[in-house]
Amino acid sequence: MKTDPAWLPDQAFRAIGTRRVVVCGGDGPVVRTVVDEVTRACARYGGRVWHGTAGSPDADGADLLLVLTDLDCLPGEAAAVRAEIAPGQPLGKEGYALARPAGATVVVADGPAGLLYGLFHVARLGEAAFDGWRPLEVHRPASARxxxxxxxxxxxxxxxxxxxxxxxxxxxxxxxxxxxxxxxxxxxxxxxxxxxxxxxxxxxxxxxxxxxxxxxxxxxxxxxxxxxxxxxxxxxxxxxxxxxxxxxxxxxxxxxxxxxxxxxxxxxxxxxxxxxxxxxxxxxxxxxxxxxxxxxxxxxxxxxxxxxxxxxxxxxxxxxxxxxxxxxxxxxxxxxxxxxxxxxxxxxxxxxxxxxxxxxxxxxxxxxxxxxxxxxxxxxxxxxxxxxxxxxxxxxxxxxxxxxxxxxxxxxxxxxxxxxxxxxxxxxxxxxxxxxxxxxxxxxxxxxxxxxxxxxxxxxxxxxxxxxxxxxxxxxLDEWISLTFAPCPSVLRSALHEIMDSSWQVYESYTAPLGVGFMVNPGSHYGPGVDGYEYTPWGTYHFADRDGVGVDRTRASGTGYTGQYPAPWRDVYESVASCPDELLLFFHHVPYSHVLRSGLPLIQHIYDTHFDGVTKVVEMRRRWAEIADFVNAARHARVAQLLDEQVRCAQEWRDQINAYFFRKSGIPDARGRHIH
Amino acid sequence: MKTDPAWLPDQAFRAIGTRRVVVCGGDGPVVRTVVDEVTRACARYGGRVWHGTAGSPDADGADLLLVLTDLDCLPGEAAAVRAEIAPGQPLGKEGYALARPAGATVVVADGPAGLLYGLFHVARLGEAAFDGWRPLEVHRPASARxxxxxxxxxxxxxxxxxxxxxxxxxxxxxxxxxxxxxxxxxxxxxxxxxxxxxxxxxxxxxxxxxxxxxxxxxxxxxxxxxxxxxxxxxxxxxxxxxxxxxxxxxxxxxxxxxxxxxxxxxxxxxxxxxxxxxxxxxxxxxxxxxxxxxxxxxxxxxxxxxxxxxxxxxxxxxxxxxxxxxxxxxxxxxxxxxxxxxxxxxxxxxxxxxxxxxxxxxxxxxxxxxxxxxxxxxxxxxxxxxxxxxxxxxxxxxxxxxxxxxxxxxxxxxxxxxxxxxxxxxxxxxxxxxxxxxxxxxxxxxxxxxxxxxxxxxxxxxxxxxxxxxxxxxxxLDEWISLTFAPCPSVLRSALHEIMDSSWQVYESYTAPLGVGFMVNPGSHYGPGVDGYEYTPWGTYHFADRDGVGVDRTRASGTGYTGQYPAPWRDVYESVASCPDELLLFFHHVPYSHVLRSGLPLIQHIYDTHFDGVTKVVEMRRRWAEIADFVNAARHARVAQLLDEQVRCAQEWRDQINAYFFRKSGIPDARGRHIH
CATH class of the missing domain: 3.20.20.80 (Glycosidases)
Structure with a gap:
């Protein structure tokens, strides 16, 4: 099987590939990457490329895309954009500016890396990058590394x-x-x-x-x-x-x-x-x-x-x-x-x-x-x-x-x-x-x-x-969907959002509850093993007994870990009353009868989230099945197969977690569902 | 390090090696093994060997050992022994007879394998094989395989x-x-x-x-x-x-x-x-x-x-x-x-x-x-x-x-x-x-x-x-001690018996209780993992909950496994009242309060045996340390090191099993010992 193009299918460069593109950025391996990208895109979609000072775009035809670092080589539109950028705010070697003053989309950078990132930004924008007037945007990475x-x-x-x-x-x-x-x-x-x-x-x-x-x-x-x-x-x-x-x-x-x-x-x-x-x-x-x-x-x-x-x-x-x-x-x-x-x-x-x-x-x-x-x-x-x-x-x-x-x-x-x-x-x-x-x-x-x-x-x-x-x-996520599934029909987009938007919370709902962590099988770390690490040297315990569960990390009665935070968190986490429920069992050992902000006792929360989690995974699988016509067959098959495994494994989590806590607490499900 | 001789140190052949030995058993690889063994022993300890019809022992000197299958080659003492064996009870190809009519210890067999086993039997007996008169003993294996x-x-x-x-x-x-x-x-x-x-x-x-x-x-x-x-x-x-x-x-x-x-x-x-x-x-x-x-x-x-x-x-x-x-x-x-x-x-x-x-x-x-x-x-x-x-x-x-x-x-x-x-x-x-x-x-x-x-x-x-x-x-075990540690001083013999005689029961006492089985770490099967197999596909469960533990395998309310036994066991195992305590949890799910024949509730039995088991292992280690002077240094060091591990692991078993059942049952130790 050919390697999947991920978020860079040919389609992702369609908008660029139909333009007249000028790359004006000196030389070097990164600039060559930029030139190669636009050259490939234009070859595929009918655009034209100029690089450096070799020639100049013809005056008419499609929109111009100017990608440049060297302002001298093509001053017109680019110089105007560059001038807008406040002099005290250099772009840095990875930053870039984008604007579309009139008839040309301009990417300006102060170095090859900025040029590269600017080009991929245009790819993300797609046709929107060439749609009417755009104000100046300046992009710099939040972190250098x-x-x-x-x-x-x-x-x-x-x-x-x-x-x-x-x-x-x-x-x-x-x-x-x-x-x-x-x-x-x-x-x-x-x-x-x-x-x-x-x-x-x-x-x-x-x-x-x-x-x-x-x-x-x-x-x-x-x-x-x-x-x-x-x-x-x-x-x-x-x-x-x-x-x-x-x-x-x-x-x-x-x-x-x-x-x-x-x-x-x-x-x-x-x-x-x-x-x-x-x-x-x-x-x-x-x-x-x-x-x-x-x-x-x-x-x-x-x-x-x-x-x-x-x-x-x-x-x-x-x-x-x-x-x-x-x-x-x-x-x-x-x-x-x-x-x-x-x-x-x-x-x-x-x-x-x-x-x-x-x-x-x-x-x-x-x-x-x-x-x-x-x-x-x-x-x-x-x-x-x-x-x-x-x-x-x-x-x-x-x-x-x-x-x-x-x-x-x-x-x-x-x-x-x-x-x-x-x-x-x-x-x-x-x-x-x-x-x-x-x-x-x-x-x-x-x-x-x-x-x-x-x-x-x-x-x-x-x-x-x-x-x-x-x-x-x-x-x-929407960006990723747009690029990866380009051109992405709305029925597919909405299904992917339904499946993926909350998938982390769904995963959490059928696995270890409320921040207690480490209920996985030892070694592999896959699938439920509620006591898998409970009596090991690894320092990862939940301390469940017949009365309650969780780790007391308070200063008052526990390990004092809460004291490692500055205010206000040292106090927020210290008290059961103020500790966020989703981290409750990370910070506190509480009885199964403890009432959460939802109004539910802890034990019922455990049962409910585990039943609900499986229901949601089954629904994810159903949604995926519905969009088979809109997804490449190999990709659809792979995901479908994995969703079967996810359903199986989520059921296993549900049943083991619920059985474990039922056997410990002896408290039946208030909604009368079967617990093994 | 040289390979340990196990139960065949040179000493094990001392008694044979000091005798005049006649091997009269034809030829073939197994007979050659017999000849080699006695030849080596005699070379070491000063005895003499005759094989087949080549020559004949001198009339005087030490005891004779006759090892033979071919009665024609040296009829005297051997024929008399052979004649004692009931004609309807053949020795078979692996059996042998031993006797010591007068001045000669005689091993008679009907084939090479019997000869070999008879020789090793004499080695086990040591000097006792040559001590006064011995009646006829006939040895045949209980199983052919x-x-x-x-x-x-x-x-x-x-x-x-x-x-x-x-x-x-x-x-x-x-x-x-x-x-x-x-x-x-x-x-x-x-x-x-x-x-x-x-x-x-x-x-x-x-x-x-x-x-x-x-x-x-x-x-x-x-x-x-x-x-x-x-x-x-x-x-x-x-x-x-x-x-x-x-x-x-x-x-x-x-x-x-x-x-x-x-x-x-x-x-x-x-x-x-x-x-x-x-x-x-x-x-x-x-x-x-x-x-x-x-x-x-x-x-x-x-x-x-x-x-x-x-x-x-x-x-x-x-x-x-x-x-x-x-x-x-x-x-x-x-x-x-x-x-x-x-x-x-x-x-x-x-x-x-x-x-x-x-x-x-x-x-x-x-x-x-x-x-x-x-x-x-x-x-x-x-x-x-x-x-x-x-x-x-x-x-x-x-x-x-x-x-x-x-x-x-x-x-x-x-x-x-x-x-x-x-x-x-x-x-x-x-x-x-x-x-x-x-x-x-x-x-x-x-x-x-x-x-x-x-x-x-x-x-x-x-x-x-x-x-x-x-x-x-x-x-x-005593045979093994006598051969392996030959010559074995009585202080060593009694220490080894103290350490080993009940070691299976000691091991049982600090591991899974009363036949419930499988509380080991998955995969390795070493060390405690009380729930290690509880939620796996392997069919090895103990079903512990906050009220009790064990597998109901009765016909009345369980899996019906008891019905696979003929009478009387089908009935003995079926009833809690008649089921032997040591298999109780294999056959029945009982509450922690169930009173055993010892008069102790199940939960207290679990606590007691696990505390006692560790105490006994510590005592085993102490006994081993005492006999350092009587054991080869490399062997002593290896066992000492392993006993450290056994103590550590037994403590781990004790603490995990006791903590597990305490967390489940909530019933404290009646004797007030600390449970984690």
């Missing part, structure tokens, strides 16, 4: 496979120990450019033996990928092992303060930049789930991160240092230890100690990419540190690309959250000032890229929200 | 590894796709000969692609093993795929009634016997846990087994056809389906339809090698079928060779069980008449053979109980 981490292994890992937590086939980079033909990577780069992603890490944060060598004798494999991604404005990053000086360098230590270690990193990094001049930097998972780190040498994480940062700083590289550090050998009997506290406890005291080119990469929630978690308190705790917020596009805990679960609304809720209250800054602003947004990619060698064809929307939404976190996630 | 199945894979299986459910390192037969050097197999054969095992299957009953080929193009690997085992009186068997005619033969079907399929089996079997003339036969797991079988063609298991049996019958081979057939995709919501019923429901109606050389291989219990199960009702349901009882020496569910768990008492209780009541035959008698005893081996390439050095006792006990199921399992 918009990154995808691939948890791809070079060797097939005996447990985790080719891609750790991958649900879309093999890796697009690696197969069974070797680099792959990179034609898919080129297509991937193009898709990412269209959504504004500008950084990719090409290997798993759990760095195994073979993967460690990407830093040294297998650097050529990384350079080949970087060459393919560079024309799409994407810098390539590498996950490295903190123990590299020992594993690769033969040193007796990886102590970050040891001069030999620092020298080794400097030398290794110099070699990297000699090969890949625009190399992005490192991603490091240290002292986490078995990975080595500075604790082994009695050093802090600032010591560890700064050692690598020092090596990178002369070359413009950064260290993405993950804050996902916790005790994964916890004793489940010990109710005083709280995994949710761990990242804050480890990192908040280090604020101010990190080098400028260290980016602390913080998962959005304090636990681990659950369907519902409060925002991590670390984000508000590091004012003197660059913080990147890490999301998970790959659906580890949200249906593993077998369930429809559009994550845009989840991410929007995180990015818009204001840790200091309604008058304070939003999470998006903290990330924008510092490290930006990072996400674990959901892409593999599956023909649909993401296993579930509708999971493409999550990748799309990540890029778009990383560029502008205040976009309405349902508008972003 | 005493077999070990190896669940060893040729290729390392991605999930199950080199040995499925193996806890002793790699396979002694295979490594990473290739046969191994067979010196360990030779040692293994010798150990097995010493305990009377006479059949070995060399590959896993789950037959994967490479393993299937042992039947055809990799037959040479099997022949090499057979050559090594033959001198120890052991016939080699093979697990085969029912789909072999398709997988290996390229046929479009494996339908057992298709003439092409029958022809293919005939031809394959003829090739096997041309290569391995004493080949034992096949082991088949069909229509079970994903393995192919006759159901795929609408045929019965009798049809399936008989097709293979027909091919083997001309050559003296047998088919071990496993009765482990059940629906492993059960719906946990469906309480009418009962996995315990499955083997009986499938096979009882087929009694009388199996060919003579089919042996139906039945697991001892109806579920799957649990620490406590009732005896399988299939054993009493097949009077016209040869039935082999299958035990599991490898400790899949009994501590995985990290816990001390001497299984002799468990097996003795099964073998002595009388399905038709106290006046009927015992299980051992049914097996003895038919297919004998089979067990899954616990041996790997670990230097101690079995991972846990004390787990050697289980392998020893299997062989000895297969030979004589009415031996006292604690006497067998």
């Amino acid at each position: 918009r990154m995808l981490d691939h948890w791809d292994n070079i060797d097939v890992h005996p447990v985790m496979g080719q891609v750790e937590r991958g649900y879309a086939g093999g890796s697009i980079f690696w197969r069974a120990g070797e680099p792959r033909d990179l034609h898919r990577v080129r297509e991937y780069g193009r898709l990412l450019a269209a959504i504004g992603v500008n950084a990719v890490a090409v290997n798993n944060v759990n760095v195994h033996a073979t993967e460690a060598r990407l830093l040294t004798d297998r650097l050529g494999d990384v350079a080949a990928i970087a060459d393919v991604l560079r024309p799409f404005g994407i810098r390539t990053h590498l996950s490295v092992s903190f123990a590299s000086p020992m594993v690769l360098g033969g040193l007796p230590t990886a102590d970050p303060l040891d001069p030999r270690v620092r020298e080794w990193w400097s030398s290794a990094v110099a070699d990297v930049y000699a090969t890949i001049p625009d190399f992005g930097g490192f991603v490091v998972k240290a002292d986490s789930e078995g990975q080595p780190g500075p604790f082994g040498y009695g050093r802090t994480h600032a010591d560890g991160a700064n050692a690598l940062a020092a090596a990178l700083s002369d070359h413009g590289g950064v260290v993405h240092w993950r804050a996902f550090v916790y005790n994964h050998r916890q004793d489940w009997r010990d109710r005083t230890t709280d995994r949710a506290r761990a990242a804050y406890d480890h990192f908040a005291p280090l604020d101010g100690q990190f080098a400028d080119n260290v980016i602390l990469q913080v998962k959005y929630g304090p636990i681990d990419f659950q369907t519902r978690e409060p925002v991590s308190p670390v984000i508000a705790a590091m004012p003197s540190t660059s913080v990147a917020v890490e999301l998970q596009v790959t659906q580890e805990y949200t249906g593993q690309q077998r369930h429809v679960c559009y994550l845009g609304p989840l991410w929007a809720s995180i990015l818009r959250f204001r840790p200091w209250g309604p008058d304070g800054r939003a999470v998006a602003s903290v990330a924008g000032d510092g490290g930006g947004l990072v996400a674990v990619s959901n892409v593999g060698d599956d023909p649909f890229w993401t296993g579930h064809p509708l999971a493409q929307a999550n990748l799309y939404a990540f890029g778009r929200l990383a560029w502008d976190p205040f976009l309405d996630p349902l508008d972003v | 005493r077999m070990l199945d190896h669940w060893d894979n040729i290729d390392v299986h991605p999930v199950m590894g080199q040995v499925e459910r193996g806890y002793a390192g790699g396979s002694i037969f295979w490594r990473a796709g290739e046969p191994r050097d067979l010196h360990r197999v030779r040692e293994y054969g010798r150990l097995l000969a010493a305990i009377g095992v006479n059949a070995v299957a060399v590959n896993n009953v789950n037959v994967h692609a490479t393993e299937a080929r042992l039947l055809t193009d990799r037959l040479g690997d099997v022949a090499a093993i057979a050559d090594v085992l033959r001198p120890f009186g052991i016939r080699t068997h093979l697990s085969v795929s029912f789909a072999s005619p398709m997988v290996l033969g390229g046929l479009p079907t494996a339908d057992p009634l298709d003439p092409r399929v029958r022809e293919w089996w005939s031809s394959a079997v003829a090739d096997v016997y041309a290569t391995i003339p004493d080949f034992g036969g096949f082991v088949v797991k069909a229509d079970s846990e994903g393995q192919p079988g006759p159901f795929g063609y609408g045929r019965t298991h009798a049809d399936g087994a008989n097709a293979l049996a027909a091919a083997l019958s001309d050559h003296g081979g047998v088919v071990h056809w496993r009765a482990f057939v059940y629906n492993h995709r059960q719906d946990w919501r469906d309480r009418t389906t009962d996995r315990a019923r499955a083997a009986y429901d499938h096979f009882a109606p087929l009694d009388g339809q199996f060919a003579d050389n089919v042996i139906l291989q039945v697991k001892y219990g109806p579920i799957d090698f649990q620490t406590r199960e009732p005896v399988s009702p299939v054993i009493a349901a097949m009077p016209s079928t040869s039935v082999a009882v299958e035990l599991q020496v490898t400790q899949e569910y009994t501590g995985q060779q990290r816990h001390v768990c001497y299984l002799g008492p468990l097996w003795a209780s099964i073998l002595r069980f009388r399905p038709w009541g106290p006046d009927g035959r015992a299980v051992a008698s049914v097996a003895g008449d038919g297919g004998g005893l089979v067990a899954v081996s616990n041996v790997g390439d670990d230097p101690f053979w079995t991972g846990h050095p004390l787990a050697q006792a289980n392998l020893y006990a299997f062989g000895r109980l297969a030979w004589d199921p009415f031996l006292d399992p604690l006497d067998v």
Whole structure:
């Protein structure tokens, strides 16, 4: 089967391809990408292209599209647009301005990347970009770093496979120990450019033996990928092992303060930049789930991160240092230890100690990419540190690309959250000032890229929200639908919205209730396992007994985690009365009789949401069946098959969760439905 | 580290090695083994050996040991012993007689295997074999077939590894796709000969692609093993795929009634016997846990087994056809389906339809090698079928060779069980008449053979109980201690008995209570996972709720499984009042307040046994520490380390089980101990 074009089918370039297009932006790989795009579109749809100063468009004919950085080469309309932009507000190297003064749509940028993003913006607008007069729009990314981490292994890992937590086939980079033909990577780069992603890490944060060598004798494999991604404005990053000086360098230590270690990193990094001049930097998972780190040498994480940062700083590289550090050998009997506290406890005291080119990469929630978690308190705790917020596009805990679960609304809720209250800054602003947004990619060698064809929307939404976190996630979904299913009949559009708009909430409704998290099968993390993690060392418990359920994280009687938030949240979360219901069981242990804001007792809420969730999934499947005529047959078949699995699995969740809580509570369903 | 000699240290042959030994038994590989054994022993300890008619012992000097089959070669003392054996009771090809008329210990056999077993019997007796006068003893095996199945894979299986459910390192037969050097197999054969095992299957009953080929193009690997085992009186068997005619033969079907399929089996079997003339036969797991079988063609298991049996019958081979057939995709919501019923429901109606050389291989219990199960009702349901009882020496569910768990008492209780009541035959008698005893081996390439050095006792006990199921399992343990730790000081002997005698009951006390089974972690089957299988398709549930626990398998209100037993057990098990407490939760769902014969409520029994079990394991560890001076240092260290793990794991069991039932029941411990 041919690879699915995702959100860049030929149709997406129809509006551009019928125009006379002038690209006036010098040269270089990114500009060549712009020229190639418009040239292909015009060849297909009958438009014409001029590039640079070679010739000039004829005066008559269709609308002009001017895409330019170099104002001297075609001053007329473009100069006017450029002049409108306030001089104190530079576009920056990735920003662009769009306007349509009269008869010509003009994209102005100050550099090749802006040109590229401007072109894809015109593609998103389609005919609307050429429709009458348009006022000046200026677009700049909210964050300078918009990154995808691939948890791809070079060797097939005996447990985790080719891609750790991958649900879309093999890796697009690696197969069974070797680099792959990179034609898919080129297509991937193009898709990412269209959504504004500008950084990719090409290997798993759990760095195994073979993967460690990407830093040294297998650097050529990384350079080949970087060459393919560079024309799409994407810098390539590498996950490295903190123990590299020992594993690769033969040193007796990886102590970050040891001069030999620092020298080794400097030398290794110099070699990297000699090969890949625009190399992005490192991603490091240290002292986490078995990975080595500075604790082994009695050093802090600032010591560890700064050692690598020092090596990178002369070359413009950064260290993405993950804050996902916790005790994964916890004793489940010990109710005083709280995994949710761990990242804050480890990192908040280090604020101010990190080098400028260290980016602390913080998962959005304090636990681990659950369907519902409060925002991590670390984000508000590091004012003197660059913080990147890490999301998970790959659906580890949200249906593993077998369930429809559009994550845009989840991410929007995180990015818009204001840790200091309604008058304070939003999470998006903290990330924008510092490290930006990072996400674990959901892409593999599956023909649909993401296993579930509708999971493409999550990748799309990540890029778009990383560029502008205040976009309405349902508008972003609509963009994705318009491009992917172009030309999209309204019957299809409305069905897709019905299926996808609330799919995250639907998924939540039939899985773990009210923020309690981790009721999945151990290991795979797919499907229900209510007690699956209850007596394990992983620190992920719900404490259900015959009387109630939930984790007391209050200062008054629990683990004190609420105290890691600034006001007002430290108080909002502290009290059952003010804690939002959707996070109730994350913060409080309450009896099954506890009455929620809906007026329903907790136990009845659990029963109702689980019955309703399944009903909604069945309805999703019915809606999808109705639109078979409007969707490509292969895509329709794949989604239909997966919806069958989603119905089955949702029923399983419903029945296990309801049976579990009925057996514990002994309270029957008030509506008399059968509980097993 | 050198391979541990297990129960055959040099010391075990001291008594023999100091004698003048005459071996008078013709020739052949097994007789050569006997000669080799005594020659080695005499070389070490100063004795002398005569073989056959070559020379004759001098008249004076130490005691004579005569080991002979050929009465003509040395008639004197031997003829007298032979004459004592009743003419109507032949020794058979494996039996032997022992006596010590005057100044000479005489072993008489009618064939080489009997000679071999008689020699090892003298080794077990040690000096006692030469101590004054001994009356005539006649020894014959209770079962003609005493077999070990190896669940060893040729290729390392991605999930199950080199040995499925193996806890002793790699396979002694295979490594990473290739046969191994067979010196360990030779040692293994010798150990097995010493305990009377006479059949070995060399590959896993789950037959994967490479393993299937042992039947055809990799037959040479099997022949090499057979050559090594033959001198120890052991016939080699093979697990085969029912789909072999398709997988290996390229046929479009494996339908057992298709003439092409029958022809293919005939031809394959003829090739096997041309290569391995004493080949034992096949082991088949069909229509079970994903393995192919006759159901795929609408045929019965009798049809399936008989097709293979027909091919083997001309050559003296047998088919071990496993009765482990059940629906492993059960719906946990469906309480009418009962996995315990499955083997009986499938096979009882087929009694009388199996060919003579089919042996139906039945697991001892109806579920799957649990620490406590009732005896399988299939054993009493097949009077016209040869039935082999299958035990599991490898400790899949009994501590995985990290816990001390001497299984002799468990097996003795099964073998002595009388399905038709106290006046009927015992299980051992049914097996003895038919297919004998089979067990899954616990041996790997670990230097101690079995991972846990004390787990050697289980392998020893299997062989000895297969030979004589009415031996006292604690006497067998004492035999093993005497040989393995020879010369064994009494302080060591008593410590080992204290640690091992009740270790099965101790293991039971801290794991799943009262026969309820399956509270283990899914997949690995190690450590507690109370709800691990509760909502799975595997048919292994305990149905605990806030009021009670257990599976109602009565005819009156449950699955009707009790009706598969003949009287009196069908009635004994049916009633809570008469059902033995140790199987209570296997047969009945009872409230936590149910009072056991001990006078304790069920919930208190659960708490007490789990606290007590840990106390006993701690005591085991203390006892082991005390005897450090009497045990080889490497062996002591290994056991000490494993006892630490056993303490840890027993605590984990105690705390999870107690916490689980406390959270469900809300009933506190009457003795006020802390429950998490």
